[in-house]
Amino acid sequence: METLTGIKITKTKHSKLDEADFSNLEFGKYTSDHMLVADFYHGQWSDAQIVPFANLSMSPTALCLHYGQTVFEGMKAFRMKDGRVNIFRIDKHHERFNRSLRRMCMAEIPYEIFEEGMKELVTLDKSWVPDADGSSLYIRPFMYASEAKFGVKPSDEYRFIIFTGPVGQLFPKPVKMKVEREYIRAAKGGTGSTKCGGNYGGAMYPTKLAREEGYDNVIWTDAGEHEFIEESGAMNLMFVINGKLLTPPNSDSILDGVTRDSLMIIAKDMGIDYEERPVSVNEIKDAFKKGAITEAYAVGTAAVASPIGVIGIDGENYQLPPVNESGIVFQMKKKLDAIRCGTAEDINNWNTIVG
Numbered sequence: 173m174e175t176l177t178g179i180k181i182t183k184t185k186h187s188k189l190d191e192a193d194f195s196n197l198e199f200g201k202y203t204s205d206h207m208l209v210a211d212f213y214h215g216q217w218s219d220a221q222i223v224p225f226a227n228l229s230m231s232p233t234a235l236c237l238h239y240g241q242t243v244f245e246g247m248k249a250f251r252m253k254d255g256r257v258n259i260f261r262i263d264k265h266h267e268r269f270n271r272s273l274r275r276m277c278m279a280e281i282p283y284e285i286f287e288e289g290m291k292e293l294v295t296l297d298k299s300w301v302p303d304a305d306g307s308s309l310y311i312r313p314f315m316y317a318s319e320a321k322f323g324v325k326p327s328d329e330y331r332f333i334i335f336t337g338p339v340g341q342l343f344p345k346p347v348k349m350k351v352e353r354e355y356i357r358a359a360k361g362g363t364g365s366t367k368c369g370g371n372y373g374g375a376m377y378p379t380k381l382a383r384e385e386g387y388d389n390v391i392w393t394d395a396g397e398h399e400f401i402e403e404s405g406a407m408n409l410m411f412v413i414n415g416k417l418l419t420p421p422n423s424d425s426i427l428d429g430v431t432r433d434s435l436m437i438i439a440k441d442m443g444i445d446y447e448e449r450p451v452s453v454n455e456i457k458d459a460f461k462k463g464a465i466t467e468a469y470a471v472g473t474a475a476v477a478s479p480i481g482v483i484g485i486d487g488e489n490y491q492l493p494p495v496n497e498s499g500i501v502f503q504m505k506k507k508l509d510a511i512r513c514g515t516a517e518d519i520n521n522w523n524t525i526v527g
């Protein structure tokens with residue numbers, strides 16, 4: 173079968189839909205029935221195809237396995253209140269994906285393959301989009317260097333894939349974060365602003381150490397002085413101090429989060445007083461001592477906006493007040509949810525409704 177956009181579809185003969193427990197959607201556990209695949213070779217992208225979700229075959233010399241040329245995106249589709257399905261901010265994710273690919277010296281993906289492929293894939297698997305509050309269909313576009321050659325060089329061949337899977341709320345309760353002063357996630361001039369696989373692999377050991385100390389995750393600090401707050405785990409950060417919304421500015425060591433960007437636009441639209449500026453660990457510590465910090469949130473596609481309950485700084489744990497539904501970030505998140513499920517107007521054209 174071929175779609176109107178010319179994408180060839182081979183449908184699965186065995187849907188896994190009945191095997192998924194939609195009442196317990198652990199993040200990353202389930203994948204939907206199909207995936208989109210396109211290959212880059214001889215300097216060109218092949219036609220994209222939709223095929224049943226399946227294992228991949230590759231040479232042990234495939235360059236991605238050795239030198240880390242892999243990039244991914246994290247996106248979501250939502251079940252709207254009227255039952256239709258909405259993919260959130262395709263263009264912004266596509267732009268960031270290509271920015272990451274450029275930095276990793278990989279082939280860029282044309283918008284048509286990314287957008288049309290995703291729309292067709294999500295439409296085909298739309299019965300996988302959950303409808304419970306806080307749940308969504310997670311969309312994972314990614315690319316890897318597929319050339320079979322172990323010389324150290326940028327690959328001449330790439331494979332682009334999109335798969336999806338239903339997910340629930342990532343953090344059901346406020347999280348406990350440790351300010352990391354020894355290890356770093358990214359340095360100036362590095363790859364911190366990209367979604368390359370290595371950024372996530374490099375975070376795992378310090379995160380494991382923090383978990384052994386009873387924390388859920390780490391808050392990364394800058395590589396130079398370990399004093400300025402960058403991100404938390406794989407998410408951006410927002411604080412409310414003295415009634416003002418604060419978030420560290422984007423830089424080449426911070427990921428330009430789409431949820432962060434959306435929430436800042438919502439803050440502007442709602443007339444909320446905010447500042448994008450460097451936030452130091454000392455400022456946070458001082459704000460705790462004065463009772464001036466009222467909210468701290470980790471924000472990202474998977475987490476949306478998850479409240480932080482405790483921040484550990486140099487061995488001392490500081491407690492945030494309980495989540496208040498009239499709080500600034502809570503209200504912004506409510507607005508974001510309403511836009512995505514169609515109960516608030518999409519004034520910024522973020523939604524792509526696929527039926």
Ligand code: COI
Nearest residue numbers: 246247406472473474475
């Ligand atoms: C996301 O929030 O989508 C991320 O990319 C973080 C993570 C699940 C790797």
